[in-house]
Amino acid sequence: MTAALDVIGLRKSFGGVDAITDVSFRVPAGTATALIGPNGAGKTTLFNLVTRLLPATAGRIAYFGQALDVQPPERIARMGLVRTFQTARVFPGMTVLENVLAGAHLHVRSSTLSQMLWAPAARREEMGLRARAEALLDLAGLREASGSPASDLPMGGQKLLEVLRALMARPRLLLLDEPAAGLNDSETAELSAMLRAIRAIGVTLLVVEHNMALVMDVADQVVVLDAGRVVAAGSPADIRSDPAVIEAYVGRLDP
Ligand SMILES: Nc1ncnc2c1ncn2[C@@H]1O[C@H](COP(=O)(O)OP(=O)(O)O)[C@@H](O)[C@H]1O
Numbered sequence: 001m002t003a004a005l006d007v008i009g010l011r012k013s014f015g016g017v018d019a020i021t022d023v024s025f026r027v028p029a030g031t032a033t034a035l036i037g038p039n040g041a042g043k044t045t046l047f048n049l050v051t052r053l054l055p056a057t058a059g060r061i062a063y064f065g066q067a068l069d070v071q072p073p074e075r076i077a078r079m080g081l082v083r084t085f086q087t088a089r090v091f092p093g094m095t096v097l098e099n100v101l102a103g104a105h106l107h108v109r110s111s112t113l114s115q116m117l118w119a120p121a122a123r124r125e126e127m128g129l130r131a132r133a134e135a136l137l138d139l140a141g142l143r144e145a146s147g148s149p150a151s152d153l154p155m156g157g158q159k160l161l162e163v164l165r166a167l168m169a170r171p172r173l174l175l176l177d178e179p180a181a182g183l184n185d186s187e188t189a190e191l192s193a194m195l196r197a198i199r200a201i202g203v204t205l206l207v208v209e210h211n212m213a214l215v216m217d218v219a220d221q222v223v224v225l226d227a228g229r230v231v232a233a234g235s236p237a238d239i240r241s242d243p244a245v246i247e248a249y250v251g252r253l254d255p
């Protein structure tokens with residue numbers, strides 16, 4: 001099976017302290033992988049390494065068979081490797097629709113000048129993007145709010161909006177950093193359904209998440225990180241009953 005992502009012997013050291021130590025795992029194309037582990041385990045650092053926001057100290061990363069370390073960081077998103085940030089929020093001064101459209105800037109080919117002049121090609125492109133953004137808002141049940149300020153949405157809506165914005169960049173591999181953080185149960189269930197829909201259209205997912213209900217619902221595979229090392233990997237059912245995982249993670253988090 002083709003791997004969307006192959007992480008091999010990855011290491012990241014900050015001032016001599018390893019945040020990531022010899023991490024290897026594979027994300028098969030078209031699947032959803034959950035990356036779980038306690039705070040400080042190195043999950044966000046791993047995302048930063050995969051998206052080349054940070055250079056790795058050692059190891060290799062392949063994206064659909066292509067070595068990533070030779071790519072300039074600004075090319076990564078254009079290759080379809082798109083992420084959301086753990087602390088990212090919506091652009092509060094923009095409407096819901098504008099927030100979704102903001103995710104498309106990577107793929108707008110027309111120059112800024114031609115957009116300003118409203119040339120026919122730029123106009124077609126803009127309309128195409130708008131139609132896609134509206135279709136995504138429909139999918140997420142946010143179409144009614146499209147003209148409202150994004151900051152008026154409840155937290156659940158804002159988190160969905162971040163995912164929609166990422167989808168506008170046409171990801172092949174989508175990395176989500178704690179997308180359910182701060183969501184209530186019904187918002188989490190909505191997000192789960194949305195992630196399953198995204199996976200069903202062929203987008204590979206790698207999701208950092210503490211919410212075990214979401215993980216069990218969405219993931220085909222779970223990778224458990226603790227203190228910068230992979231301590232377990234397997235199906236959600238295997239992981240849930242793995243004593244090492246309960247020791248490293250579940251017991252410490254879920255009271
Ligand atoms: N830029 C940085 N400089 C120094 N240490 C960092 C940096 N980023 C992360 N760390 C350290 O790396 C470890 C892993 O952090 P992080 O990847 O944020 O964990 P997680 O996302 O799993 O909670 C922590 O000990 C953190 O303090």
Ligand SMILES: [Mg+2]
Pocket residue numbers: 043044045086
């Ligand atoms: Mg983190």
